[in-house]
Amino acid sequence: MKVPLLDLKTQYKQLRELTKTLLDDILDSQYFIGGKYVARFEEEIASYCNVKAAVGVSSGTDALLSSLMAMDIAASPFKRGEPDEVIVPDYTFFATAGCVWRTGAKPVFVDINRDTYNIDPDQIEAKITPRTKAIMPVHLYGQCAEMDKICAIAKKYNLSVIEDGAQAIGAKRDGVKVGNFGDCACLSFFPSKNLGGLGDGGMVITNNEALAEKIRQMRNHGMEPKYYHKFVGGNFRLDAIQAAGLLVKLPHxxxxxxxxxxxxxxxxxxxxxxxxxxxxxxxxxxxxxxxxxxxxxxxxxxxxxxxxxxxxxxxxxxxxxxxxxxxxxxxxxxxxxxxxxxxxxxxxxxxxxxxxxxxxxxxxxxxxxxxxxxxxx
Ligand SMILES: Cc1ncc(COP(=O)(O)O)c(C=O)c1O
CATH class of the missing domain: 3.90.1150.10 (Aspartate Aminotransferase, domain 1)
Incomplete structure (x- = not known):
């Protein structure tokens, strides 16, 4: 017998007809970036996750990067002195720490709990310095980090909290879904995720409308209106094809x-x-x-x-x-x-x-x- 680690072909069989209908519509329209499917997918994810806003981006990695940039973490080349610091678990997919590094900030590692594999909240406070700006807990393997303790620490030291929810869409702690604990949460639609796209995709979900609006601009080079740039962002946009493929899967x-x-x-x-x-x-x-x-x-x-x-x-x-x-x-x-x-x-x-x-x-x-x-x- 053969048992693959993941079998997306079997899943696709039940989705084939609808997926092809939506893809045909996109191909006929030749409208590939953003548009109605992205808007609808954002609305449906916001409703699924019980949050006020959802902003589609190009990957889970770009969701993390754009969130850090939107919070001005080490964002300006004119910032002086020591780099900002962001606390991350020592055990996670590389992107969590890689994105911190890419902003110019310093990732500060904290050990995990040996049973849950999530960041050990009891080891966080010892790592906080005057330069710490944020904590980025990861809900590893689909289980929520100990957000009650983590958010209490963040509140005490006035730190932002970015949930890395790449592996945990819909996961709950005390009945509350991922995305409702920190300032925002970052989702990944990499094909191996529970909600996997037809390629790369991601989302920032948040209850902070102002932050959502900044990330909407951030994903488009900080541009608003066209060709006017208030700040430097990137090309972090979500493709219509990804949104359509994900819309077909979300009800399941x-x-x-x-x-x-x-x-x-x-x-x-x-x-x-x-x-x-x-x-x-x-x-x-x-x-x-x-x-x-x-x-x-x-x-x-x-x-x-x-x-x-x-x-x-x-x-x-x-x-x-x-x-x-x-x-x-x-x-x-x-x-x-x-x-x-x-x-x-x-x-x-x-x-x-x-x-x-x-x-x-x-x-x-x-x-x-x-x-x-x-x-x-
Ligand atoms: C914990 C974690 N963070 C971030 C990411 C990055 O997501 P993506 O692959 O969509 O860029 C992943 C996905 O592999 C992940 O598992």
Whole structure:
């Protein structure tokens, strides 16, 4: 049996007709940038996420970058002295920290909680300096970071909060959806996300209308009106084709999320009695959308090689914590600085969790992983 990590072709089969109808409409109109599909998609996402405004942008990365730029974080070449600082978790996809660096600000890393893999809020305050401007928590794998504690710290020190919700559209904490905790949240529609586009796409969602308006201008070179530039932005616009493809998928998102959660429960139950497999810990306040299902095991690389030899798609998200990335060497961190992130980098595996998995496929993954952990004990 073959079990890929993700199977977008099966998902596409049920969406083919409608997707093609909308794409034809766009091709006939030859109107590719912005337009009615982008406007409608923004409205529908704002309503889905219960926020006042949603601004479509070219990727999750550009959502993060434009949010930082809109908050004037290290934005001006005339800023003097030490760079602004932004607190980010040490364990996340690179874009979280890469965007901070690209503004000229300094990413300041904080270790994660070993159980949730999210930023450990109890380690944030020690990293705050007079130059700290913002905290960028990541809702990793589809589970909310501890936003109550993080927002309380941000309030105490007057810091902005940018939620990196790239992996967590629709995830909830205490019943509140991602995007309603910080000043804004950044979503990604990269094809492997729960809501994945026909290419790259992203969105900034916020309850702050003024911030939304600034990001609308930011995504178009800070231009308003045409050819008049109040500030420097970029080309961060969302294509009509992406908005149309995503509009077709959005009505299915909650059903797909429930299917992912049901797959996660099947894995959890099957691995409960297997000492060698650490299943994901979801805090009781959280409703995870399970963009990834992550287990931790010893002898991880042997286990992964075994799974792959049996045609099971799996991945390491992520093999190198940010403080050990070559490009951040000048920040002066060393191995041992963030033990929980280093643990996650060495022990975790993402298993297939996509909605269309069959029970046979799930059982095959379960049995093969059990075999592997016994073999490499
Ligand atoms: C946590 C996190 N942040 C940011 C991004 C960047 O999103 P994109 O790939 O759409 O630029 C991703 C997506 O891979 C992500 O997982």
């Amino acid at each position: 998102l909650d059903t797909w999320g429930q299917m992912r959660r049901s797959n996660a429960s099947i894995y959890n139950e099957a691995f409960e009695s297997v000492e060698e497999i650490k299943t994901p810990y979801i805090q009781p306040q959280n409703y995870s959308i399970f963009n990834q299902y992550i287990v931790a095991v010893d002898h991880r690389d042997d286990v992964i090689a075994y799974l792959r030899s049996k045609d099971i798609g799996c991945e390491i998200y992520y093999p190198v914590p940010l403080h050990m990335q070559e490009c951040f060497a000048q920040l002066g961190y060393k191995e041992g600085d963030f033990p929980n992130a280093e643990y996650a980098a060495k022990h975790t595996i993402a298993l297939p969790i996509y909605p269309e998995l069959t029970l046979d496929q799930l059982n095959y993954v379960i049995e093969t992983l059990k075999e592997a952990v016994v073999k490499f004990r």
